[in-house]
Amino acid sequence: MPTTPTAADIAAAADATTAAPSASDTVDALADLADLAGHTSTLLFDYRRNNPTASDIAQALNLEQTLDQRAIDLRVQAVKLLGANAADALAQLKDASQKVDDFLTDEKKIEGRLVLASAVVGLAGAALVGDAGGILAAVVAVHAALPDAKV
Amino acid sequence: MPFRPLAAIAALLLGGCAAQMQPVADFGAAANHLAGVYKPFAAGMGASCEQRERYVALGNPGPFDDAATQRAAQERCKPLKEAGVTAALFGQALADYAAALVKVSGAKATAFDGDLRGLSGAAGKLATRDGTPLFDSTKLAAATKIARAAAALVTEARLEVLTRETLQDNQDALKGVVEAMQTYADKVYAGQLTDTHDVMTGELDRLVVASNAPTQAEVESRLPWRFAQTAARADIAANELEARRARAFAKTADALLAAHADLIANFDKIGGARRLELVSAFVAQVQAINDDAAAL
Numbered sequence: 001m002p003t004t005p006t007a008a009d010i011a012a013a014a015d016a017t018t019a020a021p022s023a024s025d026t027v028d029a030l031a032d033l034a035d036l037a038g039h040t041s042t043l044l045f046d047y048r049r050n051n052p053t054a055s056d057i058a059q060a061l062n063l064e065q066t067l068d069q070r071a072i073d074l075r076v077q078a079v080k081l082l083g084a085n086a087a088d089a090l091a092q093l094k095d096a097s098q099k100v101d102d103f104l105t106d107e108k109k110i111e112g113r114l115v116l117a118s119a120v121v122g123l124a125g126a127a128l129v130g131d132a133g134g135i136l137a138a139v140v141a142v143h144a145a146l147p148d149a150k151v
Numbered sequence: 152m153p154f155r156p157l158a159a160i161a162a163l164l165l166g167g168c169a170a171q172m173q174p175v176a177d178f179g180a181a182a183n184h185l186a187g188v189y190k191p192f193a194a195g196m197g198a199s200c201e202q203r204e205r206y207v208a209l210g211n212p213g214p215f216d217d218a219a220t221q222r223a224a225q226e227r228c229k230p231l232k233e234a235g236v237t238a239a240l241f242g243q244a245l246a247d248y249a250a251a252l253v254k255v256s257g258a259k260a261t262a263f264d265g266d267l268r269g270l271s272g273a274a275g276k277l278a279t280r281d282g283t284p285l286f287d288s289t290k291l292a293a294a295t296k297i298a299r300a301a302a303a304l305v306t307e308a309r310l311e312v313l314t315r316e317t318l319q320d321n322q323d324a325l326k327g328v329v330e331a332m333q334t335y336a337d338k339v340y341a342g343q344l345t346d347t348h349d350v351m352t353g354e355l356d357r358l359v360v361a362s363n364a365p366t367q368a369e370v371e372s373r374l375p376w377r378f379a380q381t382a383a384r385a386d387i388a389a390n391e392l393e394a395r396r397a398r399a400f401a402k403t404a405d406a407l408l409a410a411h412a413d414l415i416a417n418f419d420k421i422g423g424a425r426r427l428e429l430v431s432a433f434v435a436q437v438q439a440i441n442d443d444a445a446a447l
Binding site: 027028031032034035038039041042045046048049050061064068069071072073075076078079080082083085086088089090092093094096097099100101103104 | 196200204207210211227228230231233234235237238240241244245247248250251252254255313317320321323324325326327328330331334335338339342343345346349350353354357
């Protein structure tokens with residue numbers, strides 16, 4: 001006939017399996033261990049609340065708090081490992097964003113030169129649509145654009 | 152009129168290029184949306200831990216001081232709050248990348264407006280000594296349109312090269328960051344939410360039992376437990392909604408990565424319907440999460 005597990009019984013297995021993980025543990029494994037510790041802690045909490053006169057209440061509370069802390073530690077470790085694993089990717093995305101910003105800043109800086117370039121292209125346009133006098137006038141426009149380009 | 156075909160060509164050139172970059176802008180906006188959905192998750196883990204600690208403290212023997220309980224919960228969950236700062240970095244990196252894509256896809260629209268106004272202004276002021284304008288307005292308009300089209304093509308070519316390189320170079324980095332966000336949301340944060348949920352539902356069950364009044368005379372003494380059920384149910388509902396958001400996040404993040412890969416594969420295809428469909432589907436999924444949140 002099966003006996004009702006005591007607080008110590010409930011915690012024993014979880015305590016053993018949620019011991020400090022090795023460096024090779026993955027984030028998923030750490031998260032799973034945290035879940036196990038948290039779940040066992042909740043079982044002990046319910047045991048305490050539903051069996052207020054049990055003889056091992058104090059022990060249950062002690063184990064519950066130990067497992068609570070272990071769940072927190074494991075989740076913190078999981079996030080730290082996530083951050084370490086993604087550090088290169090984070091740096092690369094940041095670099096890419098900076099590269100785009102730098103490019104657009106440079107575009108602004110050469111805006112003056114583009115004014116001149118546009119005027120030159122305008123000259124070609126004048127040649128297409130205008131007469132000889134128009135082309136001559138467009139040459140003047142290029143010179144007129146030069147001061148703007150230096151601003 | 153001899154000028155209309157030229158103007159039409161210029162408009163076609165400008166319009167065609169703008170359309171090609173539109174999916175990049177749409178993708179950037181969608182990625183930004185995803186980063187916004189993720190943001191509360193980073194701080195949420197510490198908050199959920201504190202909530203669990205408070206519920207547990209309610210069931211402990213000895214004196215009970217709510218303010219002291221809150222302080223103790225904050226102290227115990229402090230490491231998780233600090234870990235949330237690391238978790239927030241993933242969302243920030245995604246948001247920065249998304250903003251960069253939006254910027255690079257939309258910058259061409261304004262890059263030359265000032266130049267062309269400058270050109271028009273300078274040329275329009277040119278006049279002979281007797282005051283006759285050298286350029287009549289029609290010729291100037293036609294020349295300006297050609298200039299605009301040609302200059303915009305040069306800039307857009309540069310922007311498109313940058314955009315294509317940005318997308319290609321960062322596909323793996325984006326995958327790494329988004330997968331870290333998924334793992335955090337779906338495994339670590341969801342696990343904490345489940346722990347908190349289980350403690351709260353256990354307490355609610357006990358409140359229901361404690362609320363039982365076999366006789367009318369006993370009802371009065373059971374009212375505190377009966378009223379307390381409402382607050383517990385609200386806490387549980389909020390917890391369950393957050394868990395749904397964390398799970399939905401994983402799916403939408405998958406859609407985002409697929410859309411990014413598709414943008415790269417189809418970058419040269421103007422009007423690539425598939426990538427637009429993917430991005431649209433992604434935005435719809437994010438919207439569904441927000442609808443859930445609005446229902447709170």
